[in-house]
Structure formats: structure tokens, C-alpha cells
Amino acid sequence: MVGAYPSGAGCSWPLRSLYKCPNLKIEEYSVLTNAGRARAMRAPGNVQGTFAFEQMIDTIAEKIGMDPIEFRKINYTDVDPDWGGKYTSKKLIEAYDQGAKAIGWEKRNKPGSGEGTVKRGIGMASQIWWGGGSPPGYATLKLNSDGSLNISSGTQDIGTGTYTILAQVASEILEIPMDKIQVTLGDTETGPYGTASGGSMTAPTMTPAVYDAAVQMMDKLKSGAAAILEVSEDELNYSNGIFTVKNDPQKTIDISKIVNELNARTLVTTGARNANPDGYAINTFGAQFADVEVDTETGKIKVNKIVAAHDIGRAINPMTLNNQIHGGVIQGLGFALFEERIMDSYTGKTVNANFHDYKVPTIKDTPEIVPIIVSETDTLISPVGAKGVGEPAIIPTAAAISNAVYNAIGVRIKSAPMTPDKVLNAINNL
DSSP states (O other), rough: OTTTSSSSOOOOOHHHHHHSSOOOSOOOOOOOOOOOOOOOSSEEEEEEEEHHHHHHHHHHHHHHOOHHHHHHTTTTTTTTTTTTOOSSSOOHHHHHOOOOHHHTTTGGGOOTTSSSSOOOOOOOOEEEOOOOOOOEEEEEEETTTSOEEEEEEEESSSOOOEEEEEEEHHHHHHHHGGEEEEEEOOTTSSSOOOOOOOTTTHHHHHHHHHHHHHHHHHHHHHHHHHHHHOOOGGGGGEETTEEEETEEEEEEEHHHHHHHHHSSEEEEEEEEEEOOTEEEEOOOEEEEEEEEETTTTTOOEEEEEEEEEEBBOOOSOHHHHHHHHHHHHHHHHHHHOOOOOOOEEEEEEEEOOOTTTTTOOOOOOOOOOOOEEEOOTTTTTTSSSOOOOTTTTTTTTHHHHHHHHHHHHHSOOOSOOOOOOHHHHHHHHH
16 A cells, blocks of 8 residues: 555565566555555565565465475575576575574474463564665775874765774774774765665665775875885785885884875875676575464463574674664564554544554563574675665564464464454454
8 A cells, every 4th residue: 555646665576586486477556545655664565575475485385284494495596586697695595594593493383282371483484685785886085194084975874883884894994993083974065975775775885985995095005105115015014004114124104104294184085886796686685583472362472582594795893783683673573563553544644643552662572682694795796795784684574473473373464563453353263
């Protein structure tokens, strides 16, 4: 449903791209309603599409008597089913295996077979998203005469840690301490064009641009050091901001002195995101696993644990990465169990647009969340090798919870949020 205007819809992409299926026909259309224009929210369309699709996959596996993970494995593909391009990297099998081990998949019962009024269930769901990044994306580095560094770009940080990871990339290449690096984002008057915040593009687009600018800066510094020290560039070692002549360790020069000796005040470089490789598909993958309890007397669902195993290339900053996964899982939990927009059918206005009537998860509702990164780096897409995780983190959560609920009570809840009244109605209609 797209409100009064046909925009912001589309839920079928996971159905076309997640598994090997040569005979596939999908019809998708928008339904206009008396409401405002649809707006994108974290992986638009994919959360809804995956919620339905991954329940279908579990249903098919059950009908042929196969374990849901094994069924997904035999329908695994190394190429994009839409057009046949080979993935630059794909670690979905590893996500299945490591996630299943962490959730205790071997303890999973047959659907609805548990004893007592509180039934326990384990479920899982897969995920595919873009997140590979692409040009254009630019970053400018300015090395100052005191050895400090400024990074600027027109991209933005919407709470995803962009300031931190851009500084990290420059710091690693130039060996400048993080506390001497300042990052300025969000203004194309002070920095070059940076990518928009969509498709989990920021990290995989902007970190290679900073990398490129930092490599250019290092080349400038090395050339300057060689000229000042009157040696060839091959005769120099570099460590922690200081160049040293290999055969004469007493001859050294630090980067701040190079800037001053060159009478440059600042050294400036601008880096660009490299082009993606031709003929390859670039996607993120993952699998999430849910352990839930369902009270068959009250209909209440309690999520005990979510394991989120993701393939996102190189993890540049594990702390901010884990924060992204926690945030995505909690938001997916809200979609699965709590968040429901109630509309006035006559006016098209939302009647529960407040935090009293529009329910979101609280800390009391939040389960144990276990992030697992199964990938290392994807060097085919960039020298940094990172893919995005902002949207992948939310995509399979609701589907994993719904499959776990089915495993607990033996009946499917096919609409979200899965509120207690829907659970009780489903149980009573068995």
C-alpha cells in the first residue's frame, strides 16, 4: 500500500534474487489508499518482502520434510539469479552455519510440540541487500603544518559512524593519530561531492575515496621527504609520521617539517571512489536466528535471543558495526511485534502518532543480541573491501521471529505486528 501516490513501494526483489530458481514469475502492483505518500524506512520494501518470503520458504521445506537451513543450502547460488553475474563475495553458507551453532539449532523441536502453556521456538531467515557502494564519491584531505589532518566531504553521518571510519582509514594509511584528525561532513561548499545516504552506500563508497586521497598524500610526502633529505624514495622508511633513511637512521624528517620545508602551509589531495568491476554482482548477505517464547494463554510473544550473522566485507570498526546490528535488530523487533499505524478511514490521518499509542520496543522488550561477522574483506569492490550493514541488519529480523513463533505454536501469523490478539485467534482457529 502506497498511500495516495504510487511511490516507495516494491517488496519482490528478495523473491527474485535470494535463491536459485530458474522458473519464476512475479506480479507486483501498488495499492492506493487514503493516506499520505509512502516514505522509505531502513531497507524499504525488503523487510516486508522478506517477512512473507522467508515464511514461504520454511513452509515449502516443511511440506517436503526438510530442515529449513538445508533447504536453503540446496537452493544456494553463487551468481545473481536475475542476470547471472557472479557475486564479488558471498558468505551466506558461513552465516547459516555459524548462526545455527550460536542459537542452538540442534535443540529445535517440531512445530507446536512443546509442553506447557508457554511454548518455545527457534526460527531463522536469510537476507540479501545492495550495500556495495559505487562512484561518484569524493573526499579531500588537508595536511597542516602542525601534522594535523582535515578530511572533508559532502557525504553525511546519520548516526552510522561515518566520522569515525573515515578518520580510521586515513589514520591507518598515514599513521597519524586519530586525535589529530578532524572530519567535516555534510556540506559541499567545504568538501567535494559525497554519496547520498541510501542503499547502505556510505561506508563502501566513502572509505575508498578517503583511502585514495590518503595514498596520494603519502606519495606527496614521500616525494617531499626524498627531495629534502637528498635521497631516492626507495631509500626511505616510514613509521608514525616520520621518514627515515634506511642506511642512515640518523637522517629523519617528520611530516609537519615536510609541509613547512615545502612552504606549502597545507598539502591537499582529493580522492575518488573507484569504479566497480564489470560483470560482477555486489550484495550483502546474512542470516538471523530467533529464540522465542509464546504464551498460549495470553498470546504474548517474548524474544529471548537474536543471532545476526552477516557478510558485509571488511569490518572497519567493530564497535560501530555492532551498534548498527543492535539497532537494526531492535527496529526489526518493533516491526515484528509492536509497531502498527492506525488510520482514520475517512480522513486518512494517523490516529496513534505518539509514543503512548504507537508502540515501539523498550529496553525490557530487547532480547540478547549476538552479532557475528562471517566475512573478512571484499577486495574486488575496493581497496578497503567494506560493504554496508545499516540496512541488512533489519531485513531478516521479523521473518526469523515469525518462523520461530510458528515453530513454537505450530500455526503461522501472516501479518505484522504479531500482536497477542492475532496469536490467540490463530491458536483458536487451529
